[in-house]
Amino acid sequence: MKFSHASALIAVILTASGCSTTNNVPEDVNSLSTSPQNPAQIFADTKDDFDEVRIKQNQSARLSRDEQIQLAVEAAVTDRVEPILMEQPRSRTIYFTFSKSSVESKWKAQLKEHARYISSDLSLRLMVAGFTDEKGAADFNLKLGKKRADNVCKKLVEFGARKEQLTCVSYGESHPADPGKDDASRARNRRAELLY
Structure with missing residues (x-):
């Protein structure tokens, strides 16, 4: 009685940890080769190729971790995976x-680059x-720092960033x-920093 509980527990642990036996392999997997394949077969070239059939085939391929890593590296090297x-x-x-x-207008190219990057991913x-x-009163410097941050944010929105992705704060002096x-030294302190 104790032996059957122990063997059942081991089976549950192996299943939960991702190990499987050949008895649990679906029938359609038997037609797939388990040896490393061409990255083009695993990673699709375009989003159109990622249909349900391809995803199910890839998931049921039962590749080892090393084979998955090798395919991912090959696909990335051959530009099959978009960053x-x-x-x-x-x-x-x-x-x-x-x-x-x-x-100033000399910062336009840099701000456009940040706006392009931010708009590439809404998250x-x-x-x-x-x-x-440090010149001036602390209150004045805090307000001036906020105006600087706000103006940088306005430029980023003007160049395509979404307002919801930006937070503008001031640290003053x-x-x-x-x-x-x-x-x-003072000139290096009069700044706005863009922090991701």
Whole structure:
């Protein structure tokens, strides 16, 4: 009696962990080869090829983990798998002139790149944080940082980003990028950072 419970428990554990026996293989799988196949056979070239039949065939192929990894690598190398997300833009800082919040035209290309990236996936979120140098009152700097962040967000929306994906905040003079007290240091602190 105890032996039958133990063998039933082992069968449940093997089934739950993804192990299977050849007795449980559906009939249509017997026609499929279990040896590694051409990536084009497993990963479709276009979305149109991903119909229910292809998905069921791929799921029932019973490939080992190593075979799945090998096919995924081959498919990625041969451009059969489209990347989920484009690479994030590397330049993430916009600089401002002293006591100004308007975004200069020289930042247009960079902001367009961020807007294109954000619009590529609606699940992406971007926080735009506005900063100032230490000159001026703390309240003024907090408001100026917010204006800078808001103006960057407006430009991103203008270039195609969705407003719902953006959050605009101000840190004012806190968190300086450069703690120095000279003009060059202050110029590095007058910025907006685009944070994913």
